[in-house]
Amino acid sequence: MVMSTLPPLPLPDEMRQWDEASFALGLPEVMLMENASRAALRALELCRVPLAGRRVWLFMGSGNNGGDAAALARHLLDAGAVPTVWHTRPLGQYRGACGQHVRMARRCGVSFLPVGRCLAAEGRKGQEMPHLVVDGLLGTGFHGELRPEMLALVRHINALRREAFVLALDVPSGLDAASGRPQPEAVRAHATVTFEAAKFGLVLPESAPFTGRLITLPIGIPLAVRRTAPCSARLLDAGILGHLPPYRPQGYKNSYGHVLVVGGAEDLSGAAHLAARAALRAGAGLAGALVPCGNGLAVRNGLAEIMVREMPGSAPGLWPSLPSGNLRLLLEGSMDRVQALVIGPGMGRSEAAQALLRALLACAERPCAVLDADALVLLSREPALLRELREQDVLTPHPGEAAALLGTTAAQVQADRLHALRALCALTPACVVLKGAGTLIGQQRAQRLRPVCVSPWDVPSLAVGGSGDVLAGCMGALLARRAAHPAPTPESDCPVDALTLAAVGVSWHALAGRAVAERYPARGNLAHELADVLPSVHAGHDGRRAGTGEDGIC
Known part of the structure; x- marks a missing residue:
């Protein structure tokens, strides 16, 4: 099927299912975290960020993103950089795979300091400003609004970006990975390395000021896991033009x-x-x-x-x-x-x-x-005519027309475009194209929504x-x-x-x-x-x- 060839776009819950299914297979969490840190190092290479002799500040949250940051600090040290990890909780409270990477990094000589000292001018005495900043505060599981202390850190990182290159791990902190919107602010990264698959919200146009260059790299989630837990969305790319109906020999x-x-x-x-x-x-x-x-x-x-x-x-x-x-x-x-x-x-x-x-x-x-x-x-x-449509028909509403079909406003459609698309698909068996920046395409069959296609352009x-x-x-x-x-040709x-x-x-x-x-x-x-x-x-x-x-x- 053509859809299965498009890159998956997991929602936060679907990414969590991938992680849990991988652990159930026997893949150690500490290994996936190590793979993520190596992917982050590769992203810095792709962005041509020099490391030797450069000061790097890594902001480590309390979740898995914090573990990715700790593991990355070890690789940065080996690459000749001078990393400092600013941790948001006492080091003794980091458990599991994250705690294991903290201990390994410390044994290798990485410097860890409480993040409170970074925010206080007095605590920064003797600390020269960084050349590179790594955001490992919050990951895909973040939702709601930033707490005041996390909001202060996000603003601090954004102030540092005037002089330093900022790399976000998986998702810029403060950005909702499902909607692509800041809550209410988010780290404005120069680049974001997202692991295994781009998250749904990261490819929406509203997320671009925060993600910067978006780089997707694998970390070893098995194909078997991705097949048994398919995503509800797929990313369009130019490769789909390879599936245009073919020109026929001797056609007229x-x-x-x-x-x-x-x-x-x-x-x-x-x-x-x-x-x-x-x-x-x-x-x-x-x-x-x-x-x-x-x-x-x-x-x-x-x-x-x-x-x-x-x-x-x-x-x-x-x-x-x-x-x-x-x-x-x-x-x-x-x-x-x-x-x-x-x-x-x-x-x-x-x-x-x-x-x-x-x-x-x-x-x-x-x-x-x-x-x-x-x-x-x-x-x-x-509206009764919507049920007269067929599976081979296509509706192409812009937000105003979608609002008319749903009995709402264009502003409400734009506030949650995925919800609006689902509501439109529930009205008709036809395929629905919700136009606008980040066009969404969906269709419901047998009371189930088929994978939504997202245009990144x-x-x-x-x-x-x-x-x-x-x-x-x-x-x-x-x-x-x-x-x-209507019949497929042997070559296509x-x-x-x-x-x-x-x-x-x-x-x-x-x-x-x-x-x-x-x-x-x-x-x-x-x-x-x-x-x-x-x-x-x-x-x-x-x-x-x-x-x-x-x-x-x-």
């Missing part, structure tokens, strides 16, 4: 599917044009638009390849108000040889548009559909009017291309399900934004340029992973 236009965009009402023709244009640029063999009478030329907008069908019986620019039976008959005639619908770009929100959406979803022979923009607002007015070039229409058209092309040839495990195709579409769209940013680094790009660059982005990412491997996510 119908081999690549036909996309029909339903939209382009009065004064909204640009949205339908962009969706159809993106479908063609994403490889659809044919792209057309079903539009109100009189709007065909505006939707085509000089692109002769967009086939336009105007709905008769309406005032110019408006959808017809036909009896539902006649409307359904008309639409079913329009579905001939269409493999995917893109419903909503420039559709409008009139009563006639509502009736049109209702009739479209009721078509027995309708193909799979991407529902975007106005279609989502119309769905929010008639925050691309300012995508924040432009029409960008969502481009994404919808791109996804429509992927659905159409797959529907044209070509994805069938909407969740995987949505993940491919989101990644492709984000990488298109990054490509456009090379030409317009200060923004100023137009949405049609996102569509036009899709083919070259595909050619430039032939399945090789970007941002993973030994040096992790950067």
Whole structure:
């Protein structure tokens, strides 16, 4: 399965399960802690931080992160650095694997001092300021708000970063590993080395000011453990473009599917044009638009390849108000040889548009559909229609549209995007793409949420009017291309399900934004340029992973 090839993103409870399952297999905790410390040393090498003769302050908390810091101090000493470990509790109270590493480090000659002396100017007399600071105060288990004494340490480390390089172990202290948000402040590291897998919150855009460069390195959690305790989320990367439906030998236009965009009402023709244009640029063999009478030329907008069908019986620019039976008959005639619908770009929100959406979803022979923009607002007015959707359909709400579907506010959606995605998935069998910085993709099947896909890209070039229409058209092309040839080919495990195709579409769209940013680094790009660059982005990412491997996510 394609999803299983994506890097896992454990939530804090899932990471704890991995640890406990590893211990149950017989892996000593002291060994995993040793492996974590060596991974941290490797991270410093990757960041080209000099060690010989450099003063290093390591802040050691009371949990496993503290043990990682103590073990790292021993390796730093061997590398020629001058480490000092500032401990937050009496050394005699460190037990288990952490205590064992404290004792080993002390026997090797590492200096340990109570952290209170670090905070007091009097206690720092004779101590020169560090070149390197290691944050080992709090780990993935932290939640709630920082206690006053820990908040003071976080602020102290942040003051030191003006002169010293700061490395956070696993998670910057004060950062919630599930949400990626500071509670209420967090260490602002230059780099974070996270162990075995990036934690869910660490790849969300709001965490970037605190994680700095994010480096993921293994520490020896067995594959058997990760398979028996799978994570609820996966990280998208450029490698997923290797799962784009393949080009077929001796293929012709119908081999690549036909996309029909339903939209382009009065004064909204640009949205339908962009969706159809993106479908063609994403490889659809044919792209057309079903539009109100009189709007065909505006939707085509000089692109002769967009086939336009105007709905008769309406005032110019408006959808017809036909009896539902006649409307359904008309639409079913329009579905001939269409493999995917893109419903909503420039559709409008009139009563006639509502009736049109209702009739479209009721078509027995309708193909799979991407529902975007106005279609989502119309769905929010008639929630029963959400159950008319199918597993091969895709919803693409931005936070405002998600709020309308959930009966809440955009601010509440943004405050807990994972919760909002889960709530949306509970409303419909369709795949849901919650757009925005750190796009989330999910789908519920048999009352269970499939692994959520997380986009790590925050691309300012995508924040432009029409960008969502481009994404919808791109996804429509992927659905159409797959529907044209539903059986996998021998040379490809070509994805069938909407969740995987949505993940491919989101990644492709984000990488298109990054490509456009090379030409317009200060923004100023137009949405049609996102569509036009899709083919070259595909050619430039032939399945090789970007941002993973030994040096992790950067």
